[in-house]
Amino acid sequence: MNTMTINGRVEPLPDDPDALLIDVVRDQLGLTGTKLVCGGGVCGACTVLVDGVPVTSCLMPARAAVGKSVTTVEGIGAPELHPVQKAFMAHDALQCGFCTPGFIVEAAGFCDRWRAAKGTAVPSREEIGAALSGHLCRCGAYDAIYRAVADACAGRFDGDNFASPRIEARDKVTGAAKYTVDVRHDGQLEGVILRSRDAHARIAALDLAPARALSGVIAVSLLSDDRIVRYVGEPIAAVAARDRKTALAALAAIKLTSEPLPAVIGLDAARKDDAPVVFDRASRKKAGNVSEAAGGPAPWKQNVRGPTSVFARRAKRARNWVNEARQANNRLLVEGTFRTGTQQHACLEPHAAVARFDGAELTVHASSQWVVHLKEQIAKRFKLDPARVRVIADHIGGGFGSKAGIGAETIAAVELARAANAPVRVAYDRHEELSVAGYRPAAEVKVALLPSDRGELKALSVTAHADTGAAINSTIAGLARLMYPAEAKDLSDFDVISNLPPGAAFRGPGGPPMAFAVEQAVDEAALRLAVDPIALRKRWDPDPNRQRLYDWALSLDIWRNRTSVQTGRYRRGVGVATGYWFYLWQPKVKVEVAVKGGRIVASTATQDIGTGTRSVLAETVAREFDIEASEVEVRIGDSSLPEGPGSGGSRVTASVLPPTLTAIQKLKAAILDQATRKPAPGSNAPWRELIARSGDIAISETRGEDGKNTAPGIRSPLKDLGLLGVVFGWMMRRNSNIVIGAGVPSSVQVIEVEVDTWLGHVRVLNVHTGLAVGKIAAPQLAHSQACGAIIQGLGYALYEAREVDPLSGEVLTAGMEDYRIPGIADTPEIDVHFDEAGFDHVLGNSVGIGEVATVPTSPAVANAIFNAIGVRLAEIPIRPDRIVAALKGRTAA
Incomplete structure (x- = not known):
């Protein structure tokens, strides 16, 4: 019988010549820390060590392991955690954790080799990036991974004096965390x-x-x-x-x-008058939904649904002013057509x-x-x-x-x-995941922006056609309603339905394509008005959260020292963009905080998709009781628990913290009432001792109505829509169980790029992101979320695009080798600035981060490229061939 030694144990190998090593590791031996993702040796999630050498087990025949020593992630952390595992835990170099075991195996091997050859010297960012270049993280944990590997190699985690901000981190770095697969x-x-x-x-x-x-x-x-x-x-x-x-x-x-x-594929073909119809009148209810919320009614014509223009303001007046400016050749009128590519979710766990x-x-x-x-x-x-x-x-x-x-x-x-x-x-296999599991629809966005002679924003027109496949309910243009108040706005959204899989909501649905178009138009207006682009935004945009962020951005050295006239092959540029999302929360959310067996237990039927919900709950409870987060048991991820929120729309924190804090206060009172020995008046209650002596107590609290739509000096975004806002808010709550609260989470990003004008390659060097999202409940986790959102935004701007056969409708980019997402070497230096004001009306003062942090990334990259080369790119991804063609076009002109 053929055998191998795995994690120190001798195990038999199957006779099947088609068996792969990953099949034996996962299915025969139950070592599920090794993950199957791409099946093509591209992502690194299945990495194991074979005789000390990193190998992708999804490509290695099982019989090639005969007589060899194999180490999986379970063997890396036994019996003692490896310094790399400790460093990943301490730096929060993980989010969802699905790719983490593969990173750990590769990084541990690199660290061991590095320490043997160079002692505690610190490897460079380039050396770490090269070592881990075969690994992908869709959550974008790369910034922390760099720091973790550098510190592990430097010997800073040789001891046991470390702490992790994420309570499930040990399970994720050892492969013990169990996923559905x-x-x-x-x-x-x-x-x-x-x-x-x-x-x-x-x-x-x-x-x-x-x-x-x-x-x-x-x-x-x-x-x-x-x-x-x-x-x-x-x-x-x-x-x-x-x-x-x-x-x-x-x-x-x-x-x-x-x-x-007869079939019709894609945005342009589906809009033709003679295009075959995908859904006739009787079958329209079968269309999917690309939004996080239920949509309202809209007219259909052939394959085009819309316009949905409920968010417009004095639309006819805006159209008239734009037409008059166009006929008069008004140089201040900014017009452009922008196109965004289809972005796949590309979740690593299928x-x-x-x-x-x-x-x-x-x-x-x-x-x-x-x-x-x-x-x-x-x-x-x-x-x-x-x-x-x-x-x-x-x-x-x-x-x-x-x-x-x-x-x-x-x-x-x-x-x-x-x-x-x-x-x-x-x-799903990887082909299914990259074809039928959803995507951010591609879009064509036409913008007309008209400043007045005094430099104020007079009119804004945005018309968006979204390439939604067999789905409806896109909102892109409508999201421009809540930025840059103009005298008149003409905002129209259209769904373009074709014989492609249905799109789905994707991190800030509609926000990134809207910002890519509008934020470039604002930059162009600043150029024509000869005004600093941030100063113009500060003049046009009265939102108090963003006003503070504009002041922060204006103070950055990278902004103050930027230049605009460059020569040579490599040129650097700095760009800025603004984004926002909504303060959303979910009604009926219930959290139970209890003492059970002398231990605090917090329970709610939400889930942690890598954002850190477990840790936010644990930290909140621990802080209130003056105990360690490790002393709090958090129960989530089970529908049998008290009703919790969905992990979407950045609403979990805002939904669970208020009832948690209220329940904690009631539980404290119950514990004190039960205690036989009361703390001295005015002293801090010795909660650890009181909890240990307390009997079992359970307090359940439901998310209240406080701060849902109004607050002193802070308006709900729906207030500006008048009666329409009331109706829209009612529909959101009735159909989607979501409430839009007062205040607007906001982001301003300043990005520096380097452009190779010969080859068209863009390298992002630095990202500075300012976020106004209220009090930060868990700073390291919030930093991780912000960085991950930025990295996904960089992928959207520079790399990611689904390709489809226009005749057959087959998705061609159906493997990770074809669908390009950012890797660790694509990660720039990232500076995150949190502005914690603006949400005092929310109990707990915290709102969501994940969406707002990704909205302005793609236009900030585009504006930085324009600053570098003087050519505006109106289509993403901004591929090298598009840059080269744009530069040639400018030269020819």
Whole structure:
């Protein structure tokens, strides 16, 4: 029998010549710290050490490990944590944690080699980047990873005197954290989904019998009774089998006959008058939703839905002024058409669900951003008693908006588990993840901006057409309503529907494409008015949060010392942009804070997708009781707990902190009432001692109405919409369970780039981001969120774009080697400035960070490039070929 030694133990290897090392590690040995993501050796998540050398186990045949010594992340941290693991914990060099084990294995190997050769010398940023260049982190934890590896190599974590701001960090750096794809029940089956190969077709015949007849196939289910498919990859049926290989063979055995229908692919083709219609009037309700909220009514014409112009202000007047300025050749009129590419969520943990029935009880482990909502959706779809449905999400490997509702993976898992009477797991492969799991729609945004003769903003017109695929409800232009008050604004949004998979909400949905267009127009206006771009924003934008951030940005040396006239191959530029998001919170959120067995326990049915929700709750409770966060037990990720918020729209912190703080005060009073020995008047209560002696007490508190829409001197954004704002707010609360509160979380970013004018390559050197998001509940975690949001914004600006075959509708960038996201070497120096004023009306004073920090990144990069080369790039990603072409065009002109 062939064997290998893994983490010090001798283990057998299978005879199967097709078996890969990762299959043995994860499936045979249950060492699930090693993660399968790309399957192509691109992302590094599956890295193990083979005889001390880092290897991607997704490419290595298992038989190549015969006689070798293999070390997984579980072996790195046993019995003592490696200095790299301690450093990752202390620096919060992780977020969702799904990629972390691979980084740990590679970084530990690098650290050991470095220490053996160079002692405690500190490696450079370039040396660390080169060593870890084969690893990807979609959350963007790279800035902290640099610092962690440098400090581990320098010997700063050789001892045990360290602390982590993230309470689940040890589980993530040792591979102990369990994600949905790691769940294994006895008798668990593997489910796969049969998907359409046509962009548009009518299913004429579907014969599932050949699949059912295969040995090892336990269940086959139809996923939809609609005989029309509208995009490549639309789910049709699903199969559950003993293993994935058998399940895939069963899919191939299904006999499917389709009658192709005329299809239309993409934004430009779908807008043509003679384009084939994707949804007729009777089928429009089948369209997906690209927004975090339910949309309002809008007219349809062929494949174009809109305009949605409810956020406009004196739209006709704005149009008239712009037309008059155009006819008069007014040099102050700024006009432009901007295009943004399709950005995939590219979560490293795929969409996955594991369903198990125990009699009438259904338990679903899911990679979900909202366990309570998913439970309700499952119960409704399958006509189950909600009390008998439980959804669990212990850890989630990234979501970014794509995992907020019920998806095909969950539907298939539940259908198959019911049919098979056995647990079933359905997990997307990387092709599915990069094609049918959602995306930020591409868009065409037309802007007209007219300053008055006095330099004030007179009119702003924004018209956006979003490339939403088989979905609706985009809002891009409408988001310009809450920035730069103009005398008149004409804002119109259109959905352009085509035979592509439906888009989905993505971190600040609509915000980045709006900012990319409007913020470049504002910069161009500053140039024509001969005004400092930040000073112009400060003049036009009265928001108090952003006013403070403008003052901060004006004080930066990098801004004061910028230049605009350069020569030579390499040119540096500095750009600025502004962004905002909403202060959102969710009604009915309930938090229980209790003493159980002499320990404080905080419970709510929310989830942690890497943002640090567990730690924010633990830190909040610990601070109030003057104890350590490690002494607080936090229970989340389970729909059976008191109702909690979804992780989307930056609303978790604002939703859970107020009821938590209220419950803490009531619990303190109950503990003191029960105590036999009271603390001395005026002294700090010895809470640790009182808690230890207290009996079990539980206090539940629901998020109150305080500060939801008004506060002294601070208006709700909806107030400016008058009656429309009242109606819109009512719709948001009724349809999406979201409230828009008073105050606007804001961001101002100043970015420095270097442009290679020969090759068109852009290198981002420095990012300075100012954030006005209230009191920072957990500073290190907030810093991590801000950096991650910026790095995703850099990917949006420079690298990321889904490519589609315009004839077949096939997504071509369906692997991580084709769909380019930022790597560690793409990470600039990042400086984060938190302005903690502005939200005193919110109990806890804290609002969300994740969305607002990414909105201004792409226009700040574009404005910096313009500052460097004098050419404005109106399309992202700003690829090298586009820069070279723009420079040639300027030379030719």
